[in-house]
Amino acid sequence: MNGLMMDLPLLISSIAQHAERFHGNREIVSVTGDNPLHRTSWGEVISRARRLANALQRCGLKQGDRVATMAWNDHRHLEIYYGVSGAGFVCHTVNPRLFAEQIIYIINHAEDRWLFIDAMFVPLLEGISSQLASLEGVVIMTDEAHMPKCSLDNAHCYETLINAQSSDFDWPAIDENAASALCYTSGTTGDPKGVLYSHRSTVLHAYAGVAPDVLNLSARDSVLPVVPLFHVNAWGVPYSAAISGAKLVLPGPKMADGEALYNLMQDEDVSISLGVPTVWLALLQYTEKAGKRLEKLQRTVIGGAAVPRMMIEAFRDRHGVEVRQGWGMTEMSPLGTVNTPKPGMETMTPEQQLDLGVKAGRGIYGCELRIVDDEGHELPWDGKAYGALQVRGAWVCSDYFKLDGGAGAHTVDGWFDTGDVAIIDGEGYVTITDRTKDVIKSGGEWISSIELENVIMGHPAVAEAAVIGVAHPKWSERPLLVVVRAEGEEVTEAELVSYFDGKVASWWVPQDVVFVDELPHTATGKVKKVELRRQFVDFKLSD
Ligand code: ADP
Numbered sequence: 371m372n373g374l375m376m377d378l379p380l381l382i383s384s385i386a387q388h389a390e391r392f393h394g395n396r397e398i399v400s401v402t403g404d405n406p407l408h409r410t411s412w413g414e415v416i417s418r419a420r421r422l423a424n425a426l427q428r429c430g431l432k433q434g435d436r437v438a439t440m441a442w443n444d445h446r447h448l449e450i451y452y453g454v455s456g457a458g459f460v461c462h463t464v465n466p467r468l469f470a471e472q473i474i475y476i477i478n479h480a481e482d483r484w485l486f487i488d489a490m491f492v493p494l495l496e497g498i499s500s501q502l503a504s505l506e507g508v509v510i511m512t513d514e515a516h517m518p519k520c521s522l523d524n525a526h527c528y529e530t531l532i533n534a535q536s537s538d539f540d541w542p543a544i545d546e547n548a549a550s551a552l553c554y555t556s557g558t559t560g561d562p563k564g565v566l567y568s569h570r571s572t573v574l575h576a577y578a579g580v581a582p583d584v585l586n587l588s589a590r591d592s593v594l595p596v597v598p599l600f601h602v603n604a605w606g607v608p609y610s611a612a613i614s615g616a617k618l619v620l621p622g623p624k625m626a627d628g629e630a631l632y633n634l635m636q637d638e639d640v641s642i643s644l645g646v647p648t649v650w651l652a653l654l655q656y657t658e659k660a661g662k663r664l665e666k667l668q669r670t671v672i673g674g675a676a677v678p679r680m681m682i683e684a685f686r687d688r689h690g691v692e693v694r695q696g697w698g699m700t701e702m703s704p705l706g707t708v709n710t711p712k713p714g715m716e717t718m719t720p721e722q723q724l725d726l727g728v729k730a731g732r733g734i735y736g737c738e739l740r741i742v743d744d745e746g747h748e749l750p751w752d753g754k755a756y757g758a759l760q761v762r763g764a765w766v767c768s769d770y771f772k773l774d775g776g777a778g779a780h781t782v783d784g785w786f787d788t789g790d791v792a793i794i795d796g797e798g799y800v801t802i803t804d805r806t807k808d809v810i811k812s813g814g815e816w817i818s819s820i821e822l823e824n825v826i827m828g829h830p831a832v833a834e835a836a837v838i839g840v841a842h843p844k845w846s847e848r849p850l851l852v853v854v855r856a857e858g859e860e861v862t863e864a865e866l867v868s869y870f871d872g873k874v875a876s877w878w879v880p881q882d883v884v885f886v887d888e889l890p891h892t893a894t895g896k897v898k899k900v901e902l903r904r905q906f907v908d909f910k911l912s913d
Contacts, residue, residue: 380573382550383456383541385612390416393589393615399638400444401622401630403489404516410445412612415452420539421532422453428535429507431483433458433542434549438482439600440466440473440491443620446511446528447599450486451608455550455569458542462552463600466491467893468562474501476554476562479772486511486528489518490623496521546570552771553602555700556892564771565700567603575703575765576609578736583710585642585671585694589615592638596625596645597674601894602704605644605673605696625649626895628656632664639666646674647681648895651834654684664689671696671708673730675896676802676820678827682727686720697730697802699788701779703765706739706788707731707800728824732798737763739800741792746781753795756803756816760785791816808899810839811847817878819899822849825873831861834889836897837880840909848911851880852902854888881911 378384389396394413402408426437437454439461441447454461462480464473466488473494477485481504487495489512499505499522507524509531510517517527550569554562580587585607587593593616595607603609611618619638624630631653634640650672657664670685673696685691698704709731711718718726733739741749741757749755762785770777779787791809793801803809803818810817819837826835833856839847855861863883870879884906890898 379543379546380570381456381541381544381546382452382569382572382609385573385576385609386416386419386452386456386541389612389615393612396589396615396617398445398448398618398620399634400446400620401624401634402444402446402512403442403623404512408445412615415445415449417537418532419449419451419453419456420537421535422449423457423539423541424535425531426454426457426459426484429484431459433544434460436460436462436480436482436552438462438464438477438480438485439487440464440485440495441488441511441600442622442625443595443599443604444511444622445620446486448608448618448620449532451551451599451603455572456541457539458544458548460549460552460566463603465554465556465598465600465893466494468556470494470498472556472562474498476564477502478504479561480552480554480564483507484509488512488623489516492518492520492522499523544569546573551603553700556894563773563777565767566771567703567765571703571765572603572606572609574736575606575705576613578734578765579606579610579705580614581734584705584708584734585610585644586669587611587614587616587642591616591641592619593617594619594621594631594634594638594640594643596621596631596643596649598625598894602698602700605671605698605704607644626652628652628654629660632656632660632662635664635667641666641668642671643667644671644673646895647672647677648675648834648891650681650685654681657689664691667691669694673697673704674894676730676824677728678824679724679728680828682724686723693727695727695729695731697790697800701767701786701788702737702761702763705734705765706737706761707733709799712797726799729795729799729801730792731800733800737761737766739794740785741794751794751796751798753793756791756793758806759788759790759792759800759802761788762786791818805899808838810837810849812839812842812845812849812877814846815877817849819849822851822870822874822878822880825870826851826853826866829861829866829869831856831859832866833857834897836889836899836902838899838903838906840881840906840911842881842911848881849878850906850909850911851883852889852906853883853885855885882909884909 513529669692695709698706
């Protein structure tokens, strides 16, 4: 016997309708390429998204056709999110910081028909447009006054395009399982792979994001996503914020500018901000130097890479800001775990709180987790056993776009293998010890590069650090510590090595230390270990 409840499709357009009706006046503030501080509202954004939907329909796009974006976080990008997906097309966010060859590959693989682009990326596109076979037209996301001179075929001005359209548009009743958005992994090994989100997965993920122990978003919040709209839907914030009616503060091209972020947080009463660790390093360095305190910010959600202990400590002790570490990936929309305390943990000492805080967090409802050994047997959640972390759930990918199972990322019993190695404790808190490919294998045992990095990031003379495995004749691999010194700090190799004493097992302590001016980063701000390993492939370890 079925229940007698309505069966309405979970559509992104329903989020748009909700935001417009209930939170129409709630502000959206953006830094854009053509305006240092643009103010609009959820009502206006959704109304303009309907104009855009009309424009796209006039271009002859069919349901499921891909429309690409190459842009920073601002209100126009948000309008495209809702206009494209809401009308039944697929919003393909392209990361403009990828190499040109990767961008060409991604756009051709996705067969994007139209591309919306920030004016500042036009020269990049001009350099590659002859190789983009599927592209029929380009829309430059600015007004007539700021249109750049360009040699692109069929290029239009965003404001002119949408202002010529009516804001009357009926969002189509599409299947909730229809594709809504597309995002490619950064492809550190092999070609980038496309993750194709559906309306249903996006809505369920956005619901989960709002919850108190996840992002905890409400109509009273002002949210600054420093996670880009061009990568994994900015962790679902554009949707979760619309559901809750939170104010959005979008930093445009100022994503890595500590001072600009600080000023936005203070001036726009930002209560929560989200980003990868490197972004927060820039902000913390700025506040330290300028002698400033984050007075408005209440919490940050940090994920995408392990969060160093000193970062959690600096936010807590210097700024009174709660850090919630999160873990996830493009293939998971991305939320998988978030670190918030359970009852009883409020009595923990400050040190115990940090011990908990450096973990990736506990599973959120909707995303199941398990760790398995090499034979696929499930391992206990005892805080000791480590194995391959696998997930399944309504917002986890079931395959990659046009790969038809070829990636081999799923198990026969239907779980997705994340490529991460993890430990899970008795309370369900996950610790990511490594990427499978980054783990250091020494004398048949595994050394966690992440744990070593976390320790050394606590040294005041270290600005950034990475640990990689380097070939060793006896132990097969030994850890090499690569360090960027903090400005004006002097520190020796021996001092850094002895800093590990008593903090990790003695055989984990890095064999050698190399000082560099900077570490290579991926387009999403993570340390590019593949490149580091390449750089140090012939490194001769000392005895
Ligand atoms: P890509 O850089 O390939 O596009 P994602 O942005 O999807 O990838 O990153 C996902 C990966 O980032 C995870 O599989 C994991 O290795 C790493 N990661 C994310 N959050 C954390 C965390 N809190 N601690 C450690 N690693 C993390």
